[in-house]
Amino acid sequence: MANKNKFYITTAIDYVNAEPHIGHAYQKIVADALARWNRLKGKKVFYLTGTDEHGQKIARSAKEAKLSEKEFADKMSKKFKDAWKNLNISFDRFIRTTDKDHEKFVQDFIKKIEKDIYKGSYEGLYCVGCERFYTEKDLADGQCQFHPGKKLEFLKEETYYFRLSRYQKQLLKLYQNDKFVLPKERRNEIINRVKDGLQDLSITRTNFSWGIDFPLDKKHVIYVWFDALLSYLSGAGKKQEFWPADIHLLGKDNGWFHAVIWPAMLLSAGYKLPKTVFIHGFLTFNGQKISKSLGNVISPEYLVGKYGSDSIRYYALRNFVFGEDGDFSEIVLAERHNNELANKLGNLVSRVTSLAEKYGAEKTENKLLKKLKIKEIEKHIEDYEFDKTINEIFAFVDICNEYVQKNKIWETKNNKQLYELLDSIKAIAILLWPFIPETSEKIAKALGFEIKLENISKPLKAGKIKKGEILFKKI
Numbered sequence: 001m002a003n004k005n006k007f008y009i010t011t012a013i014d015y016v017n018a019e020p021h022i023g024h025a026y027q028k029i030v031a032d033a034l035a036r037w038n039r040l041k042g043k044k045v046f047y048l049t050g051t052d053e054h055g056q057k058i059a060r061s062a063k064e065a066k067l068s069e070k071e072f073a074d075k076m077s078k079k080f081k082d083a084w085k086n087l088n089i090s091f092d093r094f095i096r097t098t099d100k101d102h103e104k105f106v107q108d109f110i111k112k113i114e115k116d117i118y119k120g121s122y123e124g125l126y127c128v129g130c131e132r133f134y135t136e137k138d139l140a141d142g143q144c145q146f147h148p149g150k151k152l153e154f155l156k157e158e159t160y161y162f163r164l165s166r167y168q169k170q171l172l173k174l175y176q177n178d179k180f181v182l183p184k185e186r187r188n189e190i191i192n193r194v195k196d197g198l199q200d201l202s203i204t205r206t207n208f209s210w211g212i213d214f215p216l217d218k219k220h221v222i223y224v225w226f227d228a229l230l231s232y233l234s235g236a237g238k239k240q241e242f243w244p245a246d247i248h249l250l251g252k253d254n255g256w257f258h259a260v261i262w263p264a265m266l267l268s269a270g271y272k273l274p275k276t277v278f279i280h281g282f283l284t285f286n287g288q289k290i291s292k293s294l295g296n297v298i299s300p301e302y303l304v305g306k307y308g309s310d311s312i313r314y315y316a317l318r319n320f321v322f323g324e325d326g327d328f329s330e331i332v333l334a335e336r337h338n339n340e341l342a343n344k345l346g347n348l349v350s351r352v353t354s355l356a357e358k359y360g361a362e363k364t365e366n367k368l369l370k371k372l373k374i375k376e377i378e379k380h381i382e383d384y385e386f387d388k389t390i391n392e393i394f395a396f397v398d399i400c401n402e403y404v405q406k407n408k409i410w411e412t413k414n415n416k417q418l419y420e421l422l423d424s425i426k427a428i429a430i431l432l433w434p435f436i437p438e439t440s441e442k443i444a445k446a447l448g449f450e451i452k453l454e455n456i457s458k459p460l461k462a463g464k465i466k467k468g469e470i471l472f473k474k475i
């Protein structure tokens with residue numbers, strides 16, 4: 001496959017020990033916007049997401065639910081898949097780490113890196129929430145920074161190690177490419193920690209059995225992170241033909257695994273490296289840490305039911321600076337839904353199509369379209385600035401609304417100006433498709449055009465226009 005024409009994007013795969021929430025959804029929405037943007041540009045896109053189903057944490061949750069691990073994983077994994085379908089997440093594969101092809105791939109991979117594996121023993125503190133070992137210096141007041149209040153467990157067991165320390169120099173060289181870890185601040189943190197030195201990584205466990213068998217020693221199962229990271233490779237198409245990934249999206253609790261351990265694994269096995277590892281911040285919800293105790297309100301299903309998938313997507317992409325932490329506020333969500341989607345975009349489309357239905361539209365050169373800053377829009381999205389991208393598109397929505405107002409089209413019945421407006425709405429709908437696909441597709445159907453980037457500059461056919469359905473009902 002020609003490299004230039006493909007785009008492979010992955011999200012973190014989520015642990016199935018708890019229900020999907022808006023924090024998980026946020027990342028999938030961002031990845032979906034990037035996947036759709038690249039499809040608009042005509043690239044062959046592969047979007048991988050899925051669930052992380054092995055390890056001690058899942059084994060314990062299954063036990064609490066009085067189910068076998070696999071039954072529990074089946075039930076929970078489906079909830080994630082359904083949630084993403086509900087949000088119009090256009091994944092190409094939903095990988096489960098219990099998928100047979102993945103399990104075989106992981107075992108074969110271990111054999112490929114045998115030269116970097118040795119047997120030893122481990123003594124130290126383990127956070128089951130993170131599924132990782134910590135040393136004293138990683139901890140704040142003796143606690144995991146991502147799981148404050150949860151007791152760390154002292155483990156002592158025989159284990160196999162991966163020679164991570166061997167890759168320090170190669171990794172530091174890799175970080176000289178300033179696109180490899182984004183954003184820059186997180187890249188600097190990683191560089192400083194790698195400079196401090198790398199310890200070899202324990203990659204097998206013996207005190208539970210819910211994992212992939214370690215092919216070099218049957219008493220051991222493979223460490224859940226080693227297994228999970230490999231899903232990006234095992235899931236990269238039938239024959240891994242989409243590898244290397246153009247971008248991995250992940251939260252800040254996973255930065256170390258993706259920016260340090262993962263490239264070292266790939267170097268060891270001789271695979272190409274991903275182009276970008278993007279580490280983003282966390283969301284809070286109405287000012288509170290997202291956790292089970294918030295109940296139903298953080299469930300994507302509940303939020304989509306109340307506001308519609310496009311409003312959730314729009315809010316998530318426009319309200320936050322991608323990369324930084326943010327607070328998901330339901331009040332702001334409702335305001336944006338009403339003021340921006342219903343009042344600005346919804347009204348523009350309904351007004352112009354109803355005038356065009358009455359008075360017709362006559363094809364003419366669309367001078368209004370020159371005010372659309374398409375170069376800036378493209379640059380913002382390529383720089384992962386989704387808020388600025390949408391602001392720029394909505395600046396043009398404002399221009400179109402002002403054009404209707406200023407020219408009093410409902411009085412003048414000027415059908416050339418109506419054509420310009422319809423043709424401009426076409427451009428708006430195409431550019432908004434990565435963000436609010438359902439709405440864009442409704443507009444495309446009503447005006448009769450195909451959603452492709454090149455159709456922005458191709459004049460709309462001025463056929464018979466019918467007033468479109470209401471796009472956003474106010475809440």
Ligand SMILES: [Zn+2]
Pocket residue numbers: 127128129130131144145146147
């Ligand atoms: Zn933790």
